[in-house]
Structure formats: C-alpha cells, structure tokens
Amino acid sequence: MRVLRDIKSIYNFIYYIIIKEHLQSLMLDSISKKLFWTLPDDSLNIFKELFEIFAVKSVLEIGTSIGNSSSKFAKWVGDDGLVVTVESHDERFEMARKRFADEGVEERLIQIKGHAPEVFDGDHVKEILINGQSVEIGRQVFKPEMFDFVFLDATKMEYLKYLEKVLPLTKNGGLIVADNCTTHSQALNEFIEKTMNHPDLNSYLLEIDNGLLLSFIKR
Numbered sequence: 001m002r003v004l005r006d007i008k009s010i011y012n013f014i015y016y017i018i019i020k021e022h023l024q025s026l027m028l029d030s031i032s033k034k035l036f037w038t039l040p041d042d043s044l045n046i047f048k049e050l051f052e053i054f055a056v057k058s059v060l061e062i063g064t065s066i067g068n069s070s071s072k073f074a075k076w077v078g079d080d081g082l083v084v085t086v087e088s089h090d091e092r093f094e095m096a097r098k099r100f101a102d103e104g105v106e107e108r109l110i111q112i113k114g115h116a117p118e119v120f121d122g123d124h125v126k127e128i129l130i131n132g133q134s135v136e137i138g139r140q141v142f143k144p145e146m147f148d149f150v151f152l153d154a155t156k157m158e159y160l161k162y163l164e165k166v167l168p169l170t171k172n173g174g175l176i177v178a179d180n181c182t183t184h185s186q187a188l189n190e191f192i193e194k195t196m197n198h199p200d201l202n203s204y205l206l207e208i209d210n211g212l213l214l215s216f217i218k219r
C-alpha cells in the first residue's frame with residue numbers, strides 16, 4: 001500500500017486519475033515537459049492506410065497543436081505532397097514550426113496561424129509560414145477542390161462551421177475525417193447528424209480511439 005502524505009503527491013495522484021483514461025491521446029513534449037493532445041496510435045495507423053489506399057498528396061488539418069499528426073502526414077504524402085495546417089495558439093504554432101524543421105518536413109508544409117473558420121476567408125490570417133518562411137499576410141492559399149484529405153481536430157463546437165468551409169476545398173472522391181466523434185458525441189451531435197445525412201457525403205463512424213467520422217465526397 002502506498003500512503004500519500006504531502007499535498008504534492010495527493011495532487012499528482014488526483015491528476016493521474018483524471019488523465020489516466022486519456023493517456024493514449026496525450027503526448028509529452030520532451031523540451032517543455034508539458035502534455036499535449038494528439039491522435040492515438042491506432043487512429044494514426046488507420047490514417048496511414050488511408051493515405052496509401054487513396055494516394056493522398058494534399059492535406060488540410062484544422063488543429064496543428066505541436067505538429068505530431070501533421071509531421072506524420074507530411075512524411076506520408078511524399079516529396080511532391082503538401083500539408084496545410086491551421087493553429088490559433090501562438091506557443092503551439094511555434095513548437096510545431098520547430099518540430100517540422102527538426103524532422104526535415106517543413107518543405108512540404110504550409111503553417112497558418114489563425115482561427116478557423118475565419119482563416120479561410122483570407123483577411124483574418126495572422127501569419128503564414130511556407131517552408132518555414134513568413135509570407136505576406138492575407139495571401140490566398142486556398143483553391144477550390146485542392147485537398148485529397150481534410151482532418152478536423154480543433155474546437156468541437158465549431159466542426160459544422162469548419163465543414164461548411166472545407167467542403168468546397170476538398171476534391172470529389174476526397175475524404176474529410178473528424179476526430180472525437182465518440183468521446184465528444186454530445187457536443188458533436190448536430191455535426192454528426194448533418195454529416196451523416198449530407199447529400200454530398202458518404203459517412204462512416206469508426207469506433208476506435210476517440211471515434212473517427214470518415215466522410216467521402218460524392219458530388
């Protein structure tokens with residue numbers, strides 16, 4: 001039996017109980033020693049398979065965090081691929097920039113610092129980094145039907161707004177994937193129902209990890 005006597009041990013114990021269930025979705029950043037949300041391994045493995053099966057070359061991600069998922073996407077799309085990733089939090093944006101440079105994938109990435117969905121309207125973009133270089137603010141980086149694969153992984157209450165913006169940017173036959181559709185099923189209730197019944201989408205809910213809603217575009 002372990003006896004907890006001091007307030008720090010009791011605090012750590014309570015913290016462990018709270019995060020225990022979420023450990024597979026958290027990663028420890030070795031430099032800052034902080035925990036960050038990320039895609040669990042099983043989900044990443046499914047994504048890798050999907051990238052191979054559908055020969056994914058162009059990706060849009062909403063919710064970069066510190067760049068764990070997008071650095072993997074950048075490796076999977078290959079030399080001629082492109083990953084555009086959006087993050088509103090200054091520190092995480094910067095940590096992701098360093099990760100992309102360390103992992104040698106920054107050539108395949110466009111990092112956008114800004115808040116989705118406004119970021120897609122152009123005027124609200126705070127900063128764009130292309131190949132690690134800052135470029136003109138407000139530069140139009142989005143073109144109709146430019147993405148094979150879109151990943152929604154930011155604020156759950158905003159998923160419907162993201163969907164509205166990313167639909168015209170996704171190719172016919174392309175795939176939009178939303179995370180947390182079982183863990184946050186209540187918050188995402190309307191999004192899931194509208195996506196499942198959307199006339200331009202064929203959707204499937206994968207009940208692995210946090211729940212992935214896969215939607216194929218069929219215009």
Ligand SMILES: C[S@@+](CC[C@H](N)C(=O)[O-])C[C@H]1O[C@@H](n2cnc3c(N)ncnc32)[C@H](O)[C@@H]1O
Nearest residue numbers: 037038039063065068069088089115116154155
């Ligand atoms: C779950 S984390 C992303 C994890 C990352 N995709 C991964 O798997 O490694 C969500 C991130 O979305 C960002 N975020 C939340 N709402 C946002 C918004 N409206 N626009 C841009 N970024 C947002 C948060 O700051 C946070 O870093």
